[in-house]
Amino acid sequence: MSEDFDWTPHLWDGEEVLWQGRPDGRFRFFLQTQNIALIPIGLLFLAVGSIGVLGLLLSLVSLIVGGSVAPIEESFVMVLFFVVGGLISIVRPRVDQKRRQNRRYAVTTQRALVADHGNQQVVAATAITDDLYIDAALGKFTTVKLNAWMNAKEARDMPVVLFDRDMFSMQKVLFGGYTEKGVELRYLTDGREVKNLLHELKTNAAETNTI
Incomplete structure (x- = not known):
């Protein structure tokens, strides 16, 4: 009540x-059965994108330390995967949680x-x-x-x-x-x-x- x-x-x-x-105002990954597949897809994007983020960081470290940088075009694409995956699997459920907490x-x-x-x-x-x-x-x-x-x-x-x-x-x-x-x-x-x-x-x- x-x-x-x-x-x-x-x-x-x-x-x-x-x-x-x-x-109920607790955090939930799966918001409804109709789009339950979005969370595994989002986590997959997040995992793949994490590799790109790591590669981009290593490239920046290489640039600072040695003055040279490895090709980073692929890393930027994978960073985009990381961002989209985070929006789907983390930000989206969090926004839904805040919305539920505000509903009466x-x-x-x-x-x-x-x-x-x-x-x-x-x-x-x-x-x-x-x-x-x-x-x-x-x-x-x-x-x-x-x-x-x-x-x-x-x-x-x-x-x-x-x-x-x-x-x-x-x-x-x-x-x-x-x-x-x-x-x-x-x-x-x-x-x-x-x-x-x-x-x-x-x-x-x-x-x-x-x-």
Whole structure:
């Protein structure tokens, strides 16, 4: 649970907060299964690039000590590998960790909300309706995804892909960590209870529509 965010200015008339929380803030290499292959690739780039960094340092030492320098064109290319590998395997998970530490979540009588604790603003929200699609990856830390646009049949018909469709956007691949679709409540310790609460609210919304 997290009670360090004031949801009151962001609530609709008559809306009440039923649950609030925050994601687990520990460092994680693997941010999501869709792009889990990025970390091994990043570590490989980092290892290969380390050879280039070492070669470049030896070339500079040779220049200082003996006045001559070995060819360093290949070293510069491998240094680029080192930089890209570091961005993917170290910087990217670290940025995601900071992002998670700054996230706050709430489930109200009408909506699921995601807020940024730093600027005290709600950054994502979805209404809890009778057609809300709820997907939960249960475990020690549960991630609950809410996509109002997707019904169960559409979910079954979706092709299974290894990477997100926008993975080639450099900013998202290197620094985004994940792409939020709808509302995503990530790495919750009480995720099972949150999932049950959402299903209960969805059922209530369906019953209200039938009246």
